[in-house]
Amino acid sequence: MEKPVDLSRFQQKFPKAVFDEPTKSFVVPPEQLVDVMKFLRDDSEYRFDYCSNVAGVDYLDKVEKTKDVAGNETSKTIPNTGYLEAVYHLYSVEKKHGPVALRCQTKGRTNVVLPSITPVFRSAEFQEREIFDLYGIRFEGHPDLRRILMWDEFKDFPMRKDYVEPDDFEWEPTPHDDVLERAKEHNR
Amino acid sequence: MAVDDSLKSELQKAGVFVTTLEWIYNRSRRDSIWPLQFGLACCAIEMIATACSRFDLARFGAEVFRPSPRQADLIIVSGTVTKKMAPQVVRLYNQMPEPKYVITMGACSISGGPFKQGYNVLKGIDRYIPVDVHIPGCPPRPEALLNAIMYLQRKIDRQTTLTGSEKPRWYDQNDTAEWPVPEFGAHDLVPPYNPQVWKPERIERGVGQQEAKH
Numbered sequence: 187m188e189k190p191v192d193l194s195r196f197q198q199k200f201p202k203a204v205f206d207e208p209t210k211s212f213v214v215p216p217e218q219l220v221d222v223m224k225f226l227r228d229d230s231e232y233r234f235d236y237c238s239n240v241a242g243v244d245y246l247d248k249v250e251k252t253k254d255v256a257g258n259e260t261s262k263t264i265p266n267t268g269y270l271e272a273v274y275h276l277y278s279v280e281k282k283h284g285p286v287a288l289r290c291q292t293k294g295r296t297n298v299v300l301p302s303i304t305p306v307f308r309s310a311e312f313q314e315r316e317i318f319d320l321y322g323i324r325f326e327g328h329p330d331l332r333r334i335l336m337w338d339e340f341k342d343f344p345m346r347k348d349y350v351e352p353d354d355f356e357w358e359p360t361p362h363d364d365v366l367e368r369a370k371e372h373n374r
Numbered sequence: 375m376a377v378d379d380s381l382k383s384e385l386q387k388a389g390v391f392v393t394t395l396e397w398i399y400n401r402s403r404r405d406s407i408w409p410l411q412f413g414l415a416c417c418a419i420e421m422i423a424t425a426c427s428r429f430d431l432a433r434f435g436a437e438v439f440r441p442s443p444r445q446a447d448l449i450i451v452s453g454t455v456t457k458k459m460a461p462q463v464v465r466l467y468n469q470m471p472e473p474k475y476v477i478t479m480g481a482c483s484i485s486g487g488p489f490k491q492g493y494n495v496l497k498g499i500d501r502y503i504p505v506d507v508h509i510p511g512c513p514p515r516p517e518a519l520l521n522a523i524m525y526l527q528r529k530i531d532r533q534t535t536l537t538g539s540e541k542p543r544w545y546d547q548n549d550t551a552e553w554p555v556p557e558f559g560a561h562d563l564v565p566p567y568n569p570q571v572w573k574p575e576r577i578e579r580g581v582g583q584q585e586a587k588h
Contacts, residue, residue: 336494337458341560344493351493352562357575358490365491 189283191232199225203288211273211287216300219290220327223306226276226286234276234286237307240314242321243271244295244346268295270323270346274303274310292323295346302328320345396534403447404527405435407475410446412466415453417480417513424516434523443469448526450519451505454482454489455496457563464502464555472544472551475529476505477522481512488512501567503553 193212197205200222203212214222226234247268251261270292277284292298302325304311314325315334322343325331333340342349361369377392385392413421425431425439440446443466455463467476478499481487489495499505506529507522535541543549553571556563567574 335458337558339558339560349493352566354497354562354566356497 191283191286211289213289216290219301220303220306223303227306233278233280234284236277236279237274237309238277239275240310241273242317242323243273244321245269246347266294270295270298270321272300272317272323298323299326301326304328396536400530400533404530407436407448408438408440408446409436409448409450410443411439411441412449413452414455417452420513420516421450421452421519424519429516429520436523444471446470448475448477450477450479451483451499452479455499456494457496460496460502460563461555463499464553467503468553475526476503477507478505479509479519480514481510484508501572502556504571
């Protein structure tokens, strides 16, 4: 079910939701997210009544690479440029069109909060819980925000790119790539 | 006391069957291994297929899958053991009456298998409970599970000393038969393995290769 929708009226109503051409998605500011969702669901032309997918993405701080005169490459991490993101895909079962992709970005990678869309789309409840579990984004307004896959005592967020696994490496018969690096670290 | 084989055959010719208590005991045990009705992932589907008519686990007396650990002799760890599930598996094993046996079915329950490098999968249930038979495969064929049951039967047959100093562990009154259940920690299970059951493997890599180069 992939049928494009004319979203010009939506863009007129929410000019702060910027269309990103390479990813074909709207970047919605967090304070407008719930209103955007409500509009897309209730508008008689759009009727996006089905939130099929909510996903988390982690962007690390940007790295700037510079070359000096001798040709030596140095890389410098620019602080506070990384952020976390939630991606939403909406379809309309009634109008048989969609999808429309929306993205919502946090400010920074510490103390990350986004508004919950569970009051608008009930199907987002478990997916927001999963993002909270694995990425650590807190969804404000979620009725029951607990870990869903990992145990409650777990403190880390394993899908974040800077997650450090417990050091329980054991012998591998055919190590390669990252596993080879870890095998070398453990001298095995 | 064992029966002399030649005397046994002489008596058999005269219509007298002589045997040992251990033989009767083991015979009845090996032909009625009741597995725990317990599956974790796709290997459990193969386990179900093994119990069904095409492969018919009943031929080996092991078809009575018990829905309670209190009535089971064998736990077939069939599938991926996640770190969240591991304490429950150990607890089920603790609840089974002695003598009890463990079969790990498939790559995941042996070592973590394809998920070995993941953050949420236990790298083998043998870190917490003693395993009798390992079946490799992803998933193993039902024939492989039947083979494992036959191996287990042979293992039970060999248990000829039931009293004295060489008696099995579970006839020792001082044996508590409690395997420590791991707890959920902030980053991993605590402890990450039971040192009484499992020790990390240590293999020096590259020693032979360097010698070959020179």
